[in-house]
Amino acid sequence: MNKKYTYVWVSLIILIFGIIVVPRIVERMKKGTIIQNDRMNRIPQKKGLSYITLNGVKRKAPNFQLLNQDSLVISNKDYLGKVYVVEFFFTSCPSICPIMTDNLVVLQNHFEDQDDFGIASFSITPHYDTPNVLKRYAEKKGVTDMDWHLMTGDKDVIYDLANAGFNIFASEMPDAPGGFEHSGLFALVDRQGYLRSRKDDFGNPLVYYRGAITEEMGENDHGEKEQITILKEDIAKLLAE
Numbered sequence: 001m002n003k004k005y006t007y008v009w010v011s012l013i014i015l016i017f018g019i020i021v022v023p024r025i026v027e028r029m030k031k032g033t034i035i036q037n038d039r040m041n042r043i044p045q046k047k048g049l050s051y052i053t054l055n056g057v058k059r060k061a062p063n064f065q066l067l068n069q070d071s072l073v074i075s076n077k078d079y080l081g082k083v084y085v086v087e088f089f090f091t092s093c094p095s096i097c098p099i100m101t102d103n104l105v106v107l108q109n110h111f112e113d114q115d116d117f118g119i120a121s122f123s124i125t126p127h128y129d130t131p132n133v134l135k136r137y138a139e140k141k142g143v144t145d146m147d148w149h150l151m152t153g154d155k156d157v158i159y160d161l162a163n164a165g166f167n168i169f170a171s172e173m174p175d176a177p178g179g180f181e182h183s184g185l186f187a188l189v190d191r192q193g194y195l196r197s198r199k200d201d202f203g204n205p206l207v208y209y210r211g212a213i214t215e216e217m218g219e220n221d222h223g224e225k226e227q228i229t230i231l232k233e234d235i236a237k238l239l240a241e
Contacts, residue, residue, distance in 0.1 A: 062165030066153035069134035118147030
């Protein structure tokens, strides 16, 4: 008898479900609202860029005050309110620097209509790269952005800025091409002066962008993918914030 009553109740519940719920589902399907409310069809929100942290504290670009190619004093305060890319280079570099500069020219031209975009290039051979030398180099390479400053100054200050400030390696090495070694990395700084980057496939911040691989190269012999394209995308994200 108990089983019989159980079957009756189950049948009754199914009947009620069919009478009340099914028509509502059909109506939602006709109106298309069932698709709009389906979580599986929602477009995920685009994620912003990560902050680079040290011991849990968001890292800021270090303070600096140097001469640019026009013999003007430029400091980190001149970049506040702007999104900018940082590099360390030298004009007599026979290897990666010309590629890095060409990539920065690509970025300059891509964001030529953005008044709040800039580039900071620090020479690691300040004894040679005087403002006049930097000026000629800028003209030769097509530097036109008023917010692209090629800077020179005290050697110890610049090397401390590179290695301790931005953690972008630079060093004098007699056996290296041109007598100096540097990483060829670009750093990305937001309007408030914080270092930012996207995350890799494992959820870790990239921290820096490889500046010595052009978009045309695609991928080098070590399997390193060019990152100028994604740098463009990330600059655009920061400009939109």
